[in-house]
Amino acid sequence: MNRYPLWKNILVAAVILGGVLLALPNLYGNDPALQVTREDGSPISELTVSAIRATLAEQEIEFLEVALQGDAAIARFADVARQLRASEALGEALPLHVVALTLAPRTPPLLRMVGLKPMSLGLDLRGGVHFLYQVDLDTALRQFLETYEATLRTDLREAGIRNRINLVGDVLDIPILEPEKLDAAAELIRRLDPLLVVTSRALNGEPGFRVQLSNVQITERQNFAIQQNIITLRNRVNELGVAEPIVQRQGLNRIVVQLPGVQDPSQAERILGATATLEFRLVDTENDAFRARENNRPPLGSILRERRDGTPVLLRREVIVSGDQLTDASFRYSQGIPAVAVRLNSQGASRMLETTQANLNRPMGILYIEEKPEIIERDGEEIMRTVREETVINTATIRGVFSSNFEITGITPFEGQDLALLLRAGALATPIIKVEERTIGPSLGQDNIEKGRAAVLIGFVLVVLFMALYYRVFGLVADVALFANLVLIVALLSLLQASLTLPGIAGIVLTVGMAVDANVLIFERIREELANGNSPQASIAAGYEKAFSTIADANITTLIAALVLFSFGTGPIKGFAITLALGIMTSMFTSIIGTRALINLIYGYRQVAALSIGGRSQHGAV
Numbered sequence: 001m002n003r004y005p006l007w008k009n010i011l012v013a014a015v016i017l018g019g020v021l022l023a024l025p026n027l028y029g030n031d032p033a034l035q036v037t038r039e040d041g042s043p044i045s046e047l048t049v050s051a052i053r054a055t056l057a058e059q060e061i062e063f064l065e066v067a068l069q070g071d072a073a074i075a076r077f078a079d080v081a082r083q084l085r086a087s088e089a090l091g092e093a094l095p096l097h098v099v100a101l102t103l104a105p106r107t108p109p110l111l112r113m114v115g116l117k118p119m120s121l122g123l124d125l126r127g128g129v130h131f132l133y134q135v136d137l138d139t140a141l142r143q144f145l146e147t148y149e150a151t152l153r154t155d156l157r158e159a160g161i162r163n164r165i166n167l168v169g170d171v172l173d174i175p176i177l178e179p180e181k182l183d184a185a186a187e188l189i190r191r192l193d194p195l196l197v198v199t200s201r202a203l204n205g206e207p208g209f210r211v212q213l214s215n216v217q218i219t220e221r222q223n224f225a226i227q228q229n230i231i232t233l234r235n236r237v238n239e240l241g242v243a244e245p246i247v248q249r250q251g252l253n254r255i256v257v258q259l260p261g262v263q264d265p266s267q268a269e270r271i272l273g274a275t276a277t278l279e280f281r282l283v284d285t286e287n288d289a290f291r292a293r294e295n296n297r298p299p300l301g302s303i304l305r306e307r308r309d310g311t312p313v314l315l316r317r318e319v320i321v322s323g324d325q326l327t328d329a330s331f332r333y334s335q336g337i338p339a340v341a342v343r344l345n346s347q348g349a350s351r352m353l354e355t356t357q358a359n360l361n362r363p364m365g366i367l368y369i370e371e372k373p374e375i376i377e378r379d380g381e382e383i384m385r386t387v388r389e390e391t392v393i394n395t396a397t398i399r400g401v402f403s404s405n406f407e408i409t410g411i412t413p414f415e416g417q418d419l420a421l422l423l424r425a426g427a428l429a430t431p432i433i434k435v436e437e438r439t440i441g442p443s444l445g446q447d448n449i450e451k452g453r454a455a456v457l458i459g460f461v462l463v464v465l466f467m468a469l470y471y472r473v474f475g476l477v478a479d480v481a482l483f484a485n486l487v488l489i490v491a492l493l494s495l496l497q498a499s500l501t502l503p504g505i506a507g508i509v510l511t512v513g514m515a516v517d518a519n520v521l522i523f524e525r526i527r528e529e530l531a532n533g534n535s536p537q538a539s540i541a542a543g544y545e546k547a548f549s550t551i552a553d554a555n556i557t558t559l560i561a562a563l564v565l566f567s568f569g570t571g572p573i574k575g576f577a578i579t580l581a582l583g584i585m586t587s588m589f590t591s592i593i594g595t596r597a598l599i600n601l602i603y604g605y606r607q608v609a610a611l612s613i614g615g616r617s618q619h620g621a622v
Contacts, residue, residue: 002540002604004597012597015589016484022491025107025118031064031076032083033104034090036097043071048094055093061086076104095413096331101127102260119493121260122501122575123246125449128260131272132436133233135253138170140225140430141218145172148192148211155188163208175208182207193217222253225430230255236272246499255432278408280321282355283363283395284314305367305392313392315365320355321348323369331413331420338416339407349404356401365395366408452505459512460486467516471523473612477598478519481590485515488586489579501575511583514558518551518591523613536608544596551592559584 004012036044036052052066052075063086064076075090077083083101090099103126105118123130149167152174156163161184162177176185182200189198189209197212213221226249233255237245246258257272284302289312298304302314325348330341344352355364370389393411463482467475489508493500526543534542562584565577603611 002537002600004600004604008593009597012594016487016594019484019488019491022116022494023487025105025111025116026490026494028106028108028118030103030105030118030121031078032080033077033102034075034083034087035100035102036073036075036090036094037071037100038097044068044073048097049073051094052090055089056086059085059089061089074102074104096417117494117497119490120497120499121449122499122504123258123260124502125452125500126260128258128439130436130438131257131259131434132250133229133255133257133272133432134435135226135229135255136431136433137222137225137253141170141213141221142167143430144217144221145170145213148172148196151192152189152211155192156185159184159188161185161188164206170212172211173203173208174211175203175206177206179207185209226253226255229430229432233257233272254435278323278326279319279367279369280352281315281317281319281365281367282359283365284316285363287314289314305390307392313365313395315367315392320364321352325351329420331416332407334407334409337409338411338413339409340411340416340420341405341407344404346404352406353401353403356398356403359398360401361397361399363395363397365392367391368393448502452502455509456486456505456512459509463512463516467519471519471613473602474519474523474526474599477595477602478516478523478591480598481519481594482512482515484594485583485586485590486512488590489582492582492586493579498578499575500579503573503576504579507576507579507583510580511587515583515587515591517554518547518587519595521547521551522592522595526611527613530611530613536603536611539611540599540603544592548592551588555584555588 036048038044046068049066049068052073053063056063056066056075061082062078063082064078066073066075068074075086077086087099087101090097103121107116107118145167149165149172152172153163153165156165156174161181163185164175164177166173166175174185174189176182186198186200186209189196189211195214195217197214199210199212201208201210203210230247230249234245234247237247237257237259245260246256248256250256284299287299287302289304292298292302292304292314293312298314301317303317305313305315307313321344325345326342328343332339332341334341368391370391394408396409460482464479467478467482469475471478486508489511493504522543525547526539529539529542530536559581562577562581566574566581569577
């Protein structure tokens with residue numbers, strides 16, 4: 001009656017052994033380490049590895065190992081103090097490289113060869129930097145309306161409809177100066193986008209239309225701005241060379257960026273929040289820039305800008321090539337001078353070729369444009385605005401014809417490195433501003449790990465003792481299943497590479513307490529069957545069968561709650577939901593199938609007169 005077929009026993013054993021194998025890398029722990037990558041993204045060479053070893057030896061910093069791992073070099077240390085000293089030393093010795101704090105698992109080579117990895121640790125356990133950015137959605141909507149304004153202005157002009165189109169806040173006012181053409185104007189506006197909300201009304205005493213974005217367009221544009229910024233921030237984080245970063249949306253208008261292992265947030269903050277691009281324009285050599293600045297009036301067809309030293313420069317209004325036509329940018333030294341090598345797409349290359357052919361021996365300027373968000377107080381309210389800074393970083397005479405590949409000079413190494421990174425990563429769709437920053441040191445992360453491990457261990461031991469004392473042999477079987485449950489949770493976290501956080505540890509502790517609930521229900525049902533005079537074998541079968549529906553209902557409802565937490569939660573809440581959901585699924589397997597397999601092996605192959613299940617109802621009819 002209480003016997004599993006051979007295939008089912010083999011399946012249970014295979015699942016447990018597979019879980020043990022997947023969880024095995026977590027026994028070896030991690031070493032404090034440094035990840036060294038090149039700023040231009042090219043692979044690290046053995047020469048750099050030798051330079052790292054030499055620098056560490058010169059600074060008398062003991063290390064365990066320095067080796068290549070993919071495109072990066074990993075330097076391992078015995079403790080965090082040596083890791084931090086080495087980070088400072090290598091940061092000075094390798095100026096064209098990114099040195100990031102990280103943790104390197106001590107997994108044996110054999111396990112690494114088959115692709116086994118330990119669990120990924122979250123920021124609160126590993127240490128690092130946490131940024132919370134707020135996206136300026138109002139600017140995103142205004143930029144969207146500006147595109148409609150430009151299109152409508154052109155369409156109305158081509159249709160011969162006189163108007164005074166004007167963008168005011170989040171509405172587009174279009175007074176029509178010729179009332180007889182109102183219907184034609186309305187047709188043009190509605191043809192532009194059927195989703196626009198168009199209302200006829202008098203504007204400054206003239207008939208016209210007020211155009212607004214519909215709720216659907218507002219939601220779509222806001223989501224686009226958030227997603228585009230997330231993609232850009234991920235690109236910038238990747239350029240920083242941070243190991244295992246997290247970039248995700250939080251709420252309506254915020255983005256969370258977590259950089260494990262990073263202890264100095266200054267570089268990360270400077271790169272993540274900046275919006276930079278370039279414009280290439282011809283220099284106006286026919287007019288005097290100093291006179292234009294004195295009169296505060298540039299000549300028609302030109303704009304007045306300044307170099308870093310304050311010298312005025314007149315540039316032509318027409319843009320030859322803009323930053324969105326750049327496909328690649330990398331920092332290098334050209335003949336000993338810092339430079340950024342630029343590559344253009346086909347459209348930009350064609351435009352640059354035409355310009356250089358027609359303007360030999362004439363100067364061309366490079367305008368560096370950076371947008372920085374800032375918060376100002378107006379009428380007692382904090383308002384985010386964007387400050388636009390435009391600086392001429394270089395003017396050079398066109399000495400030859402070129403198109404897709406050329407270099408930008410006249411910059412410092414520091415500026416060149418940041419400029420190349422920002423141009424590669426792309427521009428933000430709309431400005432963002434930092435509203436929160438937290439730095440968690442590696443020592444605090446290790447302390448969190450120790451406390452979390454202690455919480456799991458104490459909870460596990462208390463539950464094990466209670467079950468063994470109260471349910472005897474059946475309690476010991478439940479304890480074995482509980483241990484297998486912990487192993488399977490760790491195995492799944494390692495397999496999925498889901499980040500384990502402090503709330504995730506809380507989820508594991510909760511699972512330890514909940515995992516024996518199913519066994520308590522089953523054992524109590526068995527004791528009831530024994531008290532009713534059923535045989536031990538019949539009581540075991542009835543206990544598992546009759547308790548199953550109750551166990552399934554309870555766990556399914558909890559699993560639904562975990563899925564809702566994961567869907568709508570962010571950061572720590574997701575970590576808790578992941579471990580809770582995994583714990584529910586593994587506990588269902590170990591508490592029902594796993595314990596049944598062990599009970600069958602103990603009692604299923606022989607006649608028994610009594611069950612060691614505790615209480616007064618352990619005897620039953622034979």
